Amino acid sequence: MVTGVDDRAGLLEGVDLRALVQRYEPVLCFTAGEMFFPMPVDTYLAGAALWASHHTTRGAPTLLVDHGELNPERLADTARAHPEAALFLRYAPRGLHRRELREWRRRPDRPKFTGVSRLAAVGLLGRFIDSLLRLSLTLRGRVPGGLTAAVQRQYAAAGPQTDTYHAHVSSDGGYVVIQYWFLYAMNDWRSSFSGVNDHESDWEQLTLYLVPSPDGPDGFELAWVALSSHDEVGDELRRRPDDPDLTWVDGTHLVANAGAGSHSGAYLPGDYLVRVQPPSLEGALNTVVRIRALLFPWTRGTVAEGLGIPYVDYRRGDGTHIGPGTGRPWTPILIDSATPWVRDYRGLWGLDTADPFGGERAPAGPRYERSGAIRASWGDPVGWAGLDKVPPTPARALRAGADRARELAETIAELDGRIADGQDELRRMSAGLEVLPPTVTASRRGGDGAAAALIAQEQAMAQLRARRRAAVNERDQLRAVGGVPPLPPPHAHLRNRVVPDVAAPAGALLRFWSGASLSVLLLLLGFALLLEQGSLLLACTLAVLAVMGVEAMLRRRLLLFLLSLVILVGIGWLTWLLVTNLRIAFGVLAVAAAVAIGVANLRNLFGRR
The missing domain is CATH 1.10.287 (Helix Hairpins)
Known part of the structure; x- marks a missing residue:
């Protein structure tokens, strides 16, 4: 229930907020295989328990409110009673054991999903870094095994859920802002869809920006939309209603495609490749990019394909649809900064794994970051989407x-x-x-x-x-022109228009090689070290070249690989000459310089540009 309204400019005085949010409520399209859908806060809390963690003292968490005893009012009251505590919710009491997990996986009603080979989308270096990251999961706090299954079993046992959004309406910078917040019981991107992370609970949002208009319904018209996303910030988040990438139902209901497990939003349905660069490796990867671009200029457009850790965000929209015209209508719940559980609870909405990287910790609620600070999208929604420099009228x-x-x-x-x-x-x-x-x-x-x-x-x-x-x-x-500026092209404010970028599924040989190539390389290097036959450096070099040659052949880039190899050999030969025989090295360089200068002078002499 709304107890007030965040109206800084008085634009919402006398406006029926429920009618306003329902006029523009979106249509969410999920990927086939999705197991979790937006649910109301009170239903989530009815199955959850509230805990206080003790990371600083390394002590065990303290149970404050047990499962079955929690509701929004008690959550707010308990949070006010423990203002300094690091609080978190836990929806499932524990993960499933191995036998339970096997039974859960064999159940006949389990949604089916067919993905693509994420490793085939990147090169050998990306696979190597991916392996290091997966090995690092044993050293970092993460979601326990079987938790996704436990959450899904508890979520399904609660019976049919009402498809719910929590709407926050405010005015900021001359805009009326409608935020549709969606609560999911689980983010199972890693365990179910080979993505980056898992975490219990998930909050996602879709934001609309309205401007006053005497011709619009309720005195407003839609100016911008913004979806929460993994990679975009500021200007990249938002689109105009006339953007050809957008799809509408009945002219006012935006169609958004939710990522499988991740629930991130996309305007266009499809598979999106997400490349993650760990901060500790960013400098080394950037150096590799610069060296490759310098040595092989023709690879500048595709050089990023082999770098970073590859993940696919499946936003296909081929599964369940929720919203107007779908047969699954929304149940709206209005919230604002005075709603008790929004205002008073700053903790996490799920298990606190103490993951130092943050990716596998549960999120905070709509108003707060994990640190307890107010979210930019809540406190400054206009600046969050880069609209603070765009006049609303x-x-x-x-x-x-x-x-x-x-x-x-x-x-x-x-x-x-x-x-x-x-x-x-x-x-x-x-x-x-x-x-x-x-x-x-x-x-x-x-x-x-x-x-x-x-x-x-x-x-x-x-x-x-x-x-x-x-x-x-x-x-x-x-x-x-009467004060109405001409509209620029709909994509003029975008530096990088994000579109589905995962190609058709790779062939069977390439998919197999993508999974086996790193093991093959390590086996060859291991045999070279163990057998000690001939030159160790030569054996390791031949092993690496053999693996890279197979990779290039399967990707139909064998000629490009051979040309690159010839260039590298030439550079190595010149370097060896320079080090071992200065006279020959300088002679070769002089001949090369003479040829280059002669060609340039002749072109100039005959007027060719």
Whole structure:
């Protein structure tokens, strides 16, 4: 139940909030094989327990409220009673044991899912880093085995769920913001869909930005939409309603494709390749990128394919659909900053694994980050989507243009005065110097520094005047068209338009090789070390080249691999010559330089460009 409304500009006074959120409620399309769907907070809490962790003292967590005894009111009350405690919820009391897990996997109603080979999407280096990450799971706090199955069994045992969103309506920066928050019992991306992580519970959001309009229903019209995503921030999050990538039901209900297990949102259905670079390896990977681009310029467009840890986010939209026109309607619940459980509970909505990387810890609620700080998307939704620089209405755009022109005029006037003062000072310093001998004027060269500063100020003045002319022209153009600026192309604000980027499933041989290649390479290197036959360096080099050659052949890049190998051998040969025989090395370099210069001069002589 809503107890107030976050209305900073008074735009929502007298507005029926429930009718507003239902007018624009989205259609969520899930991937076939998804096991968890948006549920109400009170249903989740009815099956959960509340704990207090003791990470600093390494002590066991303390149970505060047991399973079956929790509801939103008690959650808020307990959180207020323990303001300094690190609180977390636990939905499933434990993970399933091995026998239980085998039975769960064999159940006939288990959703079926067919994925693609994520390892076939990247090169050998990406697979090597992926193996290191998977080995590191034994050293980091993570979700226990069998927890996904336990959560799903408990979720299913609770009976049919009402498909629910929790709507937060606010006004910020001239926009009316509607956030649809979705609570899932589990994020099972890793265990069910070979993704990055698992964590108990999941909160995702879809945000709409409305602007006042006398022609729109309820006095508003839709200006922007934004989906929560793994990789996009700021401007990259949002799209205009006329964007061709967007699909609408009845003109007002946005179709969003939820990731399998991850529940992240996508505008276009499909499979998305997510490449993760561990921060500790970022520098080394960037160095590899630069070296490859320098040696093989033709690989610059595809160089990232072999780097990073590959994961696929399946956002196919070929499974369950929820929302208007689907047969599964939404149940709306309105929340705001005064809703007790939203305001008072800053803990985690699921098991706290103490994962130092954060990926396998449960999330905090809609209003808070894990640290307890207020989420940017909740406290500053306009800035979160990069809309703080986009005027919501033509009147605001005109006012912003006029303000910018006035501020520039004031700055120019101030700088004009400083330049005039500098000119007077420079003239006083230079008075009479031309009649004095150089031995005297040498000590008066401070005027050179003043002159340089004056030139810099005059250059700054020229730039400011150019900016003011542009601002005035923009303001005049807006006035000429009635204050309504022409719309740029719908993707003009995007630096990287994210689209499905996983190709058709790889062939059987490539899929097999993707899984076996790293083991084959390690076996060859191991035999080279154990047998000690001939040169160890030569044996290891041949092993690596053999594996890379098979990789190139299966990807139909054998000629490119051989050309790259020839270039590397040539560079190595020149380096060896330079080190062992300077005379021959410089001779080769001189001949190469003569040929290059001769070709360039002949092209210039015959007028070829």
